[in-house]
Amino acid sequence: MEWIEPLAGWLFVLTLAFNLRAAWKLAVDWRGMLTTVAFVRAAYARRDALPTEEALQESERTPVFLTLLAAYQEPGVAATLRALLAARYPHDKMRVAVVTKAAEDEAPHPAMPESTGALCRRFLADLPPYDAKRLTHLVMTGPGRKAEQLNWALRPEILHTVLEAHALDPSRVFVGVFDADSVPDPDTLRWMAGEEMAGRGALAYQGVTLSLANWATLPIRGRICAVQQSSIFTRVSLARLINEVTRIRLIDTVVAHCPRLVAGWVKTALVFCFRRSQICLGHNQFVRLDVLQALGGFPTRGATEDSTLGYMLGARGVLIRAMPMIELTDIPETKEKIIRQNARWYKGVLDDIPHLWQTWRDAPTAFNLAQLCRHVTNKAVEWPIAAGVYPLMGYLGWHFAYAYRDSHPSCFLLAVAAPTVSLWLTVWVGGIVTQREVQAMEPYLPRPVSLGWRTFGEWFLATFRCQTYWLLATRAAWRVLWQTARFGRYEPTKTDRVVREVREAGGLPAGSAGVADPTRLGVVVGEPLLRRRLETPRV
Numbered sequence: 001m002e003w004i005e006p007l008a009g010w011l012f013v014l015t016l017a018f019n020l021r022a023a024w025k026l027a028v029d030w031r032g033m034l035t036t037v038a039f040v041r042a043a044y045a046r047r048d049a050l051p052t053e054e055a056l057q058e059s060e061r062t063p064v065f066l067t068l069l070a071a072y073q074e075p076g077v078a079a080t081l082r083a084l085l086a087a088r089y090p091h092d093k094m095r096v097a098v099v100t101k102a103a104e105d106e107a108p109h110p111a112m113p114e115s116t117g118a119l120c121r122r123f124l125a126d127l128p129p130y131d132a133k134r135l136t137h138l139v140m141t142g143p144g145r146k147a148e149q150l151n152w153a154l155r156p157e158i159l160h161t162v163l164e165a166h167a168l169d170p171s172r173v174f175v176g177v178f179d180a181d182s183v184p185d186p187d188t189l190r191w192m193a194g195e196e197m198a199g200r201g202a203l204a205y206q207g208v209t210l211s212l213a214n215w216a217t218l219p220i221r222g223r224i225c226a227v228q229q230s231s232i233f234t235r236v237s238l239a240r241l242i243n244e245v246t247r248i249r250l251i252d253t254v255v256a257h258c259p260r261l262v263a264g265w266v267k268t269a270l271v272f273c274f275r276r277s278q279i280c281l282g283h284n285q286f287v288r289l290d291v292l293q294a295l296g297g298f299p300t301r302g303a304t305e306d307s308t309l310g311y312m313l314g315a316r317g318v319l320i321r322a323m324p325m326i327e328l329t330d331i332p333e334t335k336e337k338i339i340r341q342n343a344r345w346y347k348g349v350l351d352d353i354p355h356l357w358q359t360w361r362d363a364p365t366a367f368n369l370a371q372l373c374r375h376v377t378n379k380a381v382e383w384p385i386a387a388g389v390y391p392l393m394g395y396l397g398w399h400f401a402y403a404y405r406d407s408h409p410s411c412f413l414l415a416v417a418a419p420t421v422s423l424w425l426t427v428w429v430g431g432i433v434t435q436r437e438v439q440a441m442e443p444y445l446p447r448p449v450s451l452g453w454r455t456f457g458e459w460f461l462a463t464f465r466c467q468t469y470w471l472l473a474t475r476a477a478w479r480v481l482w483q484t485a486r487f488g489r490y491e492p493t494k495t496d497r498v499v500r501e502v503r504e505a506g507g508l509p510a511g512s513a514g515v516a517d518p519t520r521l522g523v524v525v526g527e528p529l530l531r532r533r534l535e536t537p538r539v
Contacts, residue, residue, distance in 0.1 A: 011396065012401070016414070022393070022419075022425075026422065030235075030428075030433055032234070032240070033239070034433075036208070036235065036242065039242055039322065041440075041444075044324070050190045051194050056093065056190070057090040057092075062090065062196075062197065063172055064094070064172055065094045066094075066096075066159075066163060066176070067094070067175075068099065068150050068176065069179075070098075070150055071116045071180045072101050072149075072494065073108075073116060074497060075116075080181065080182055083183055083186075084182075086186050089190060091134055096134055097137075098137050100140070101144075102117075104116055105139070111498045124137055138152060146305060147297075151297040154292065173288070174287065175288075175292055177285050180497070182284065183447050184327045185327065186446065191323065192323065202320070203288045203291045203318045204280075204291065204313055206286075207324070208284070209326075210230040210327070210329070210438070210445070212226055212230060213330045213449075215451065216449070218333060220462070224461065224466065230438050234437070235434070241320055244275075254266065255270070272369065272370045275367050277310065277311065277314060278310045278314045278320045279310050280313075281306055283306075285306070287309070287313070301355065302351030304349075307349070307352055308348070311359070314367070314371065326445060326446060330497065338472045340492075342472065342473040343479050343490070343492065346473075346480050347492045349383065352375060356368070356371055359371075388474075395419075398416060398419055401415030431462065439452065
C-alpha cells in the first residue's frame with residue numbers, strides 16, 4: 001500500500017488521538033460509576049435521619065408533590081399505582097394522576113382483556129376513600145404521546161381540581177414523572193422534602209434508575225443488557241449531575257483569580273470546554289411546577305421529551321439536582337424490543353438537534369454552543385459509528401505504531417500502549433466494574449432482586465460479552481438512519497409491555513410459570529403467570 005505511506009504520519013496521529021480518547025472516556029466512566037454508587041450508599045446510610053411523616057405533616061415548609069403517570073397499553077398499571085400510593089408521605093400533601101388515552105378505550109390491545117383506562121377505573125373503585133382522594137384518573141382525548149399525556153394533567157382546571165388550594169402557590173409544588181413499569185423507593189418524596197426544608201433545595205431533581213425490575217425473568221443475555229443499560233444511567237447520567245456542581249465551582253474559582261480584563265474570556269473558554277449537558281431520564285424525575293409552567297409544560301416536538309426537557313432547563317440556568325433514591329424499571333425482554341427502544345432514543349437525539357440550534361441562535365452563549373456541538377458529535381455522530389470506529393482505530397494504532405519502532409521508540413511505546421489500555425479498560429470498566437457496582441446497589445433496591453450470577457459461565461459471558469447492549473444500540477441507530485434516508489422519516493414506537501399468551505401444540509406443561517426461550521432474550525409466559533399479571537390487584 002504505497003499510496004498510504006505519505007499519509008502514515010497523519011494517520012498515526014489520528015489513531016493515537018482516537019485511542020487516547022477511548023481510554024479517557026472509559027476512565028471517566030469508571031470514576032462516574034464509583035461516584036454514583038458512593039452517593040447512593042451515603043444517602044441510604046442516612047435514611048433514618050429523613051424527616052418523619054409527622055414532622056412533614058406539621059411543618060408549613062413541606063413541599064407538595066404531584067406525581068404523573070402516562071399509561072398506554074399497560075396491563076400492570078395497577079401495581080405501579082399501588083407503589084406510588086405507598087410513598088411514606090403525608091396524604092394531604094401528595095397527589096397521583098394517571099393519564100390514559102380515549103383512543104385505547106375505543107380500541108384496546110388485542111392481548112389485554114380490557115384497556116388501561118378500564119384497569120385504572122377498576123383499581124380506583126376498589127380503593128378506600130382516603131387513598132381514592134389522592135388518585136385522579138384522567139383520559140386524554142385526541143392524538144398524542146407521553147408528553148401530551150403529561151401536559152393534559154397540567155392544564156389549569158385540572159391542577160385546581162387535583163391540588164385544590166396548593167395550586168395557588170406553584171413554587172411549593174413539585175411535579176414528578178414515573179413510567180408504568182416503575183418501582184419507586186417509598187422514601188423518595190421524604191428525601192426531597194428533607195433537602196427543601198433544610199435549605200438545600202433545587203428546582204429539579206433526577207433520581208437513580210436501574211433497569212432491573214424484571215431481572216428474574218431474563219436469560220443471561222437479557223441480564224447482561226439490563227446491567228449495561230443500568231450502567232448508562234449511573235456512570236453517565238447521574239454522575240454528570242453529581243459532578244456538575246463541582247465543575248461550576250471550579251470554573252468560578254479560576255475566573256475569580258483571573259485579571260478582570262481576561263476573566264470574561266477565560267470563563268467563556270472554561271464553560272465551553274468543561275460544562276456538560278444535563279440529562280433527564282423521563283422517570284424518577286421532579287421539576288417544580290412554576291418552572292415547568294414557565295417552560296410551557298413538557299416539550300412535545302421530539303420523540304423523547306425527557307432529553308429535550310434537560311436541555312431546556314440547562315439553557316435557562318436550572319441545575320438538576322442528583323437524587324440518590326433508586327427506582328427500578330423493566331428492560332425490554334427481547335432483542336427486537338431493545339432495538340426499538342434505542343431507536344426511539346436515537347430519534348430523540350436527532351430531534352434535539354434543531355432545538356439546540358434554535359436555542360443557540362436565540363441565546364448565543366458558550367454553554368448553548370457547547371451543548372449543540374457535544375450533542376451532534378458525541379450522540380448524533382458517535383452513536384452509530386462508535387462500535388466500528390474504535391476497534392478499527394485500535395487495530396490501526398498498533399499497525400502504525402510499528403512504523404516508528406526504530407526511529408522514535410517513545411512514540412512507538414505510546415501508540416502501542418494507548419489501544420492496549422483502551423482494550424483493557426473496555427473489559428475492566430464495561431465488564432467487571434459495571435457488574436460489581438450495579439450488584440453493590442442490591443441492598444438498596446425498593447424491591448428484593450438477587451443480582452448475582454448463578455454460574456461461572458454466566459459471569460464469564462457478562463464480562464467478555466459486555467458489548468452486547470451497545471451493538472444492539474448501534475443497530476437501532478442505523479435503523480433510524482436507514483429508514484429516514486429511504487422513506488424520509490422514522491416513526492418511533494412505544495415499548496410493548498403487554499404480556500402475550502403463547503399457546504403451541506405440545507408446548508408449556510400445565511401449571512408452568514415460564515420457560516426461557518433460547519432463541520431470544522425474552523421468556524415465554526405460561527397461562528397461570530399471564531393471568532396473574534393481567535388481573536388488576538385488589539386493595
